[in-house]
Amino acid sequence: MLIRARITQLLFGLLLITGALLTSARAQGVIVPGICDDCPRPPRPVQLPRSLPIKSIKLDTKIAAQVATTHVEQIFRNDTDAVLEGTYFFPVPETASVAEFAIWDGNRRLVGEVRSREEARRIYDEIVRRQRDPGLLEYAGKNLFQARIFPIPPHSDKKLELTYTQVLRAESGTVAYRYPLGTGHNLVEIGTVSGRVEIEGKDSLRNIYSPSHAIDVNRTRESTRANISFESAAGREPQDFQLFYTISNEDFGLSLLTHREPGKDGYFLLMISPKDNFNETEYAAKDVVFVLDTSGSMAEEGKMEKARAALLFGVKTLRPDDRFNVISFAGEEHLMANGLIAANDLGRTRGVEFVQGLRPSGGTNINDALLAALKQFDSSDRPKLLVFLTDGLPTVGETNVARIVENARNAHGRGVRLFTFGVGYDVNTALLDKLASENGGVPDYVEPKEDLEVKVSSFFAKVNYPVLTDLELDLGGVESDLVYPRELPDLFRGTQITLIGRYRNASEQHVRLRLTGKTNEQTRSFNYDNLSFPLDTDANDFLPRLWATRRVGWLMEQIRTNGEQKELVDEITDLGTRYGIVTPYTSYLALEQTAVTRDVNGAFAAGAVNGRRAPADQPTARRGVLGGIGGAGAGAPLPKAAAETVTVTGESAVRASKDARTKQESLRAEDDERMNVNVARKVADKTFYLRDGVWTDAEFKADAHLPETTLSFGTDAYFDALKREPKLADFFALGERVVVVYKGHVYRVNAATK
Secondary structure, eight states: OHHHHHHHHHOEEEOOSSSOOOTTTTOOOOEOOOEEEOOOOOSOOOOOSSSSSEEEEEEEEEEEEEEEEEEEEEEEESSSSEEEEEEEEOOOOTEEEEEEEEEEEEEEEOOOOOOHHHHHHHHHHHHHHHHHHGGGGGGGEEEEEEEEEEEEEETTEEEEEEEEEEEOOOTTEEEEEOOOOOOOOSOOOEEEEEEEEEESSOOOEEEOOOOOSSOEEOOSSTTEEEEEEEEEOHHHHHOOOOOOOOOOOOEEEEEEEEEEEETSSSEEEEEEEEEEEEOOOSOOOOOOEEEEEGGGGGGGGGHHHHHHHHHHHHHTOOTTTTTEEEEEEESSSEESSSSSSSSSSHHHHHHHHHHHHHOOOOOOOOHHHHHHHTOOEEEEEEOOEEEEEESOOOOOOOOHHHHHHHHHHHOTTTTEEEEEESSSSSSSSHHHHHHHHHHOOOOOETTTSSOOOHHHHHHHHHHOOOEEEEEEEEEEEEEEEEEEEHHHOEETOOEEEEEEEEEEEEEOEEEEEEEEEEEEEEEEEEEEEEEEEESSSSSOOHHHHHHHHHHHHHEEEEEEEHOOHHHHHHHHHHHHHTOOOOOOOOOGGSSOOOOOOTTTTOOOEOOEETEEEEETTSOOOOOOOTTSSSSSOOTTTTOOHHHSOOOOOSHHHHHHHHHHHHHHOOOOOOOOOOOOTTEEOOOOOTTEEETEEEEEEEEEEEGGGEEEEEEETHHHHHHHHHSSSSHHHHHTTTOOSEEEEEEEEEEEOOOOOO
């Protein structure tokens, strides 16, 4: 009888609020608490939290034939002295069906029924108006599961379980799964989060990708199954967990994701990955030249031993059809052979003996070693890799960086990809960055705290199995621009290419994409039909910020390799401000006491903290991560640090180069830990700054003369606007005073009158 009585106290309901579920929804299951009227009163008044904190979340999802069954376990904490009752809300995907909901009372698991949606709607509306809490608006416009939770004893945990099923949508052949982890606006405090997703399909799984979380992907021997896991520590603002994958038996699977707001440029992400089961004859035979700095400084800190071990790994893992040479250099270069030799057993043995005999001594003649290496390659169509490892600056022979770059440019053979590794901080990053970028490769750096052997060996392991080289992609008439990476890299076994850019077209296009590349000196082409570039889609709202991150990384590299130019700095500043990206010129995100933000007229000014203006004599920002100072607005003179010559050596230079490269290769638009959420917030694809107590959209310009609607928080007109444009709820949830630009219209929310 007791269990039955408890169950009758659980009022379950499915709240179907007007409007379809938005793919940009940012919300988590919450318990809005209240004091139990019939329970014993605590000895002193209780201050109720906005919602009960969540100690932990465990997610377990199984996806089969695009049907996902999600089981979530949430543990809430009541830290008050009172017995509480609460209303539980959970955003359920549009196509989902709740299979089971359970509440744990001690060691007993109590299961209940679904109640009327009309009652659930009434409860939600009453709570929103009574609480006057904008954070609850995250749940407006979404399908909500609602339940009454009672009792919640003082200083205790309350565990809830929810299971629901849904049919996943496929966009241009890419299946999307989303779990609502992101509260976005500190409505609820969340502890540890862990998740496991098991995918099973009839065909091979490709392009498994999460833009929101770092994931571990474990594949079974059958390419049709995969297990994905992730874990997030407490203390960081969570994001919705998003997962994408493609089902394809093609040699090279392709995924397409798009996002576009009406009247603006669209954004697209293309992912290309090879199948797992290439046979040995399908891998391209390659030519590799290893170049190792053996100057005297390599004797320090065991660098020579680690470099030798990494180089031995590279030589030993070459395939019999490959060709290679090894060059060491100090004051002058020493070649293992006069030309490329076959990487058969005899050739690899010769390479091992040469590497084992290397000893550090002398200066650093980068120019001659580089030219000698480039001369090794012939005019064949084989993939050509030049791996150049140094720990110093050019001190012997040609030492002028510009002339070294020019010499390499003149000697560059067709198709050679140059990969540079700088070891330690005493390297010229401008030289190594430019050599790599001009020769189709990538620069990398091994800091003193990093393991040289592990890092370089990992690179060798990746490039040892090229499956498609000299890639070209025809977008089938789609008008695109600012696509990154600017040059398509070669594709290796177990790797994936992610291409992100902007597009524009006057009508929705369904196109055929054509991928062309070479395998074993033979040209192959692959067609991908009926891919859509729509005019309007709210899906994948992470794409604009991800594109901006890559664009900023590319601009930073241009400054580092070609020198600082005002128009580049202005664009970095604008992108950093609009999308909340930490850069050398937007250090308002790296805060001490106050912030520097762009004001509503486009100029920069000292920002407000917790709604208050900073005193005029107070410092406004500290130096950014690369030495720049926030405050360089469009048309404004460069700040002093920005006008100085870019540092090319030392720890800061290495970190700057790595930061630029990380941005260019970014797969996730992550929030930077240095961002002060008291003055800057990210919502969907927008960034807001607190200006005079108003959360103001970075896109807002007072002189833009856009149509404007003014609303008062909590009024009928306010809720009517949310019904017409449900996505506004995500932005209005920031607070009672908000300015947002949406679909070419300005919405200004003022605090409710008392």
